[in-house]
Amino acid sequence: MVDATPDSSHIEQTTFIIRYLTRELQEFFVQEHFLTFVDCCKKTGLEIAMLILETLKQFGMPLADCRGQGYDNAANMSGKYNGAQQHILAENPLCLYSPCACRSLNLCGADSAACCKEAVTFFGMVQTVYNPFSSSPQRWSILHENIGSSLQSLSGTRWTDRVASVHHLQLNCQEYAQLWSNFIH
Known part of the structure; x- marks a missing residue:
């Protein structure tokens, strides 16, 4: 899961959260952990996808192991032709996009x-x-x-x-x- 927002010094901080499954005996548990902040001033879907791929590589996380991606509904993230999700999907067809439900709820509340x-x-x-x-x-x-x-x-x-x-x-x-x-x- 990736989201970006400007911090108090007006630097665009991109947050990376990793969600994964662990197994204990016969039970599976969903774990979620903060991975890193990355400064990002680039806004196109391709540039953001490249940032995501670079960051995963830095942390030794093969994209081939990823099964999902979650972002807000902005076109540069969710766009089905040039959004980051589409570029990631082209690299790994098993990495399905799911829009952030909380972000969608916030937008609904704002409207x-x-x-x-x-x-x-x-x-x-x-x-x-x-x-x-x-x-x-x-x-x-x-x-x-x-x-x-x-x-x-x-x-x-x-x-x-x-x-x-x-x-x-x-x-x-x-x-x-x-x-x-x-x-x-």
């Missing part, structure tokens, strides 16, 4: 919330509180000095980030309001 004007207004207000602080290192420093916690930007697809954003705001709502009123006066 559903976008249809609800109350949700759009609410999350828009949360982002509006975040923006002025995040756009100024001085304000961000004052925020940390006075409140001791930070705000988080909203993610378009990661609902756990939205929960964290609302949680910080909920815990310190009066403090944020007081701090902001000091800025505008």
Whole structure:
């Protein structure tokens, strides 16, 4: 399983997770382990497939032993003509692609919330509180000095980030309001 996201220093980090079966007596167990982070600024399906193949080779994992691949639904990953999954499949026809169900659920939640004007207004207000602080290192420093916690930007697809954003705001709502009123006066 491979997914990429920019880290706090704006470097695209590609995460590799390996899922495999172990057998004890007559029982099989699914094991899942983090393998590595790899910096990746390349975005085409072929480039990502080559990164995957290189990384597996580095760790001594033959592609011939792989039976599945899981990514998000982005075209460069899931595309059936030029997506990473298709390039991997061309190398090993037994390495079947399965879209990430959690990612699909997140996208469904994001689309559903976008249809609800109350949700759009609410999350828009949360982002509006975040923006002025995040756009100024001085304000961000004052925020940390006075409140001791930070705000988080909203993610378009990661609902756990939205929960964290609302949680910080909920815990310190009066403090944020007081701090902001000091800025505008």
